[in-house]
Amino acid sequence: MSAGVGFQSYFDPSVWVPVRVTVTNPEKTRFQGQLVYSVGQKYPYEGVLEWPVQVNPRRSTVLTIGVPGALLRHGGNLRLMEHGNTYASVHLLGISVEGSDVAGVVSDFPQAVQFLAGVSSANGTSELVAAYIRPQAIPSSVQLLQTLRYLYLDGAVAAELSSRQAEAIAAWVRSGGILILGGVQPNAGQLGVFSALSPVNGSIVLDGYGSQLASFVSSTPLHTALPLLYGSAKTNATVLVGTAKKALVAVRALDRGEVVYVGFNAASSALISWSGNALLWDTILHSLHSAILSAKPDLFGTNGALALMGAAEQFPQLHSPPLFIWEITFGLYTFLCGPVLYVILRRRRKNEWAWFVLPLISLVVAGSIYELGVIQRPNGILTQNVGLVDVVNAQLAQMIGMEALMSPQTRSYSVLTPKNTWSVALAEEATGYAEDGRVSFFAAHNLATFSHVRAWGGRFVYAVHEAHHFGQIDANLYAAGDTLAGNLTNDTNVDFSDAALIDRGQVIDLGSLKRGAIVQVDAMLNPKGNTRDVLSALASALQSASHGVGHALFNEVGTFIAAKSPFGDVLFVGWTHDEQTVFTPLAHTLPATPQWIVRQVLPVIPVVE
Incomplete structure (x- = not known):
């Protein structure tokens, strides 16, 4: 077995990298096994990646697999296995070219x-x-x-x-x-x-x-x-x-x-x-003027896996009483079950009862708190998915998403991701590196599995999906001096709870935008406006960014979302709570509201006054 990393060994550590593998079967029988890449203890990545491989007798086959560039920085071995036995192994080694073209x-x-x-x-x-x-x-x-x-x-x-x-x-x-x-x-x-x-x-x-x-x-x-x-x-x-x-x-x-x-x-x-x-x-x-955004997705850097993981690990299903209720409870317990109760017993000359009454009340309070926790604790698998959708055109969009899973009980998790998706397993640092994550790449789908995850152990599936049917925002926009006018049509397959445009560093609030709806744009931009506070203005326009998981998501990826668009274009940013067809858990789950941010560059036709 032999393998070549990237392109003539060059690879970008912030994206998925091709690894071209040649497997030769010198035997007289057909070989049917797996290529296995062990992630090892490279936080937050865990477990193994595996690809099925079949080789006819005395033949060779060539496969192109994808490995996260962040993992290839550390090398690692790719093993050829069958029924748990290793038949061959090759060390993956390439040259990182981060920051170079x-x-x-x-x-x-x-x-x-x-x-x-x-x-x-x-x-x-x-x-x-x-x-x-x-x-x-x-x-x-x-x-x-x-x-x-x-x-x-x-x-x-x-x-x-x-x-x-x-x-x-x-x-x-x-x-x-x-x-x-x-x-x-x-x-x-x-x-x-x-x-x-x-x-x-x-x-x-x-x-x-x-x-x-x-x-x-x-x-x-x-x-x-x-x-x-x-x-x-x-x-x-x-x-x-x-x-x-x-x-x-x-x-x-x-x-x-x-x-x-x-x-x-x-x-x-x-x-x-x-x-x-x-x-x-x-x-x-x-001489080229490529209309690429100033910020591309850094899939395995600050704008990628770690950012989405930080937002997804907040599970809104875990309801807890407000802090003031706990303050009142412990205040009453401290003053009523302590000095006040003792004074009452002393006046009645029942001081010795304190040895029995106080412990009894403590047991009742502790039991009530425990019972409240049992009632509040969900019985099932909690899920939360967040992500970004970078729309290129009506037939192409890149979805970068994270599915978080957690349960109060020890469980095993399985999540399907569709064709044209690249997935990797992640785990919280506090839960250790149990090596229980496994992502299997098949022709029709990928399967991520986590075995015997202990109670409250968070696990994550990070995926990049190439979507061909997401649709796009159709724009008919005109710019004359400091005026931006025209209309937008939502031809995507999602509803936007909030949407906005960013033009020359200034934010135009569009409100909600249902699928198929048309919104008119007529905005006068301030030529001396403050373009340095784009994130604050965008957060005000996107109400979902002001609280909960949405606030955490926007804090993590806002800089990427509000990247400077090419000269002469505007940037559309929308927020949707519609479920995307990226993650399918294979069990009954208690899902939280999805949080996805959509971004698209829109052309503007200049009008000469």
Whole structure:
């Protein structure tokens, strides 16, 4: 058995990371077992992750599994097991690139990454990290592509990708990735789903010396002929090099991401040997204006697992009498059962009765308090789910959720999560590391189980789900000077108890918004308004953020929710108490009211006065 972590060993610790595993069966019988990754004592994660695996006699199989990047930071062993016996083991080791931009180059030749040598990251923090990726190693899940910021495809390798791989790449672009389509015979933008994504329609192949490229970066011309594929730019494309009818480099926005067309083979020797190659790519990357939010989900950092865990562990089902009732009870007990009762007995010359009456009253009070606790204690499994929904478009939304479970009795828990979901088990620090959590990944669903959890022991299932039927907020908004006007339609499948818009650091309260409802927007923004107190204004607009679990959730993730939106757009934030189809406990439960915050970037049409 062998395994490769991330993309050429590079991975982002804040997201789910692909691990490509090759299993060989040298025996004459079919192997049917599990791949098992032990989380170990890495608070708050616990238990094991497991994937079923089947290998025919004397054959090999390749699987792509997903492991949280936060766990891969600590390494760990992946074991191949059958009936409790370990047949093989491999240590998972990768290179963390937190804070750096990773560019994947999909090619059949490892040398193809050379064209990115010396190219700096567009965020200006470091040199771009280039990773060679074989076509068959592209994951078919948008979640497993999140380590990448850029992805380069040429026509030869684009033809080798499956439809599921191509669809995953398209969804990755829409969620904020930057796809670069290159090549000449053909260009990747002329194939399959990529032709619809491409900024141009490729047409004419000519041999030239790249004079337009040299002029674009003010560099010396190439010394060798370079095949060029000019295309006709689509109406929503921006041409960087060439003209609309003969575009050589063009770009178009696609939801939060961008697609770049380059009418040449980036890995050609003519370009790599050209002195202006690095400057060319620096200029192209810095010319992009990807509509990605300033804050992406940090799934395993401060905005992720720990934040949602802190909000979900508050169970509102645990009702307790108000503090003043306890104050009155103990006050009466202290003064009536002590000095007052003693004085009464003494006046009646029954001092010796105090030895019997006081203990008797203490027993009655203690028994009453215990009985009250028994009555208040729920008989069942308490559940609470909280989360975030990041809407990209009507067909794509990322749900980041936490399901908390607890019971006054020793119990076992089981929770199903649907297809296209990545799950991991968590436990409270106070309950220790019992290693009782197990997440099994199957084709149709995932199953999280916790065995024999002691009374009051909190357990959690943390999941990231790729939703395709959540819907979206349809916007028809116009901006003229400091005025924002228009309307919004709730085309999602949830009702919002509270909703608001954030425009240029100021909050517009929309009130409640039922599914299918239309709300009119007519707001005058203060050009000198205080944009530093966005969170306070947003908390005032979202009433669910003012108390209980909602208050805890907003305190934990408010900064992420109210992230600065791209210039010219506004940010919609809504609060829903509708149950999301992410967690299904397999037992009778006593659920609390769900708490989910929904976020979506909305376009605004500028009006020239």
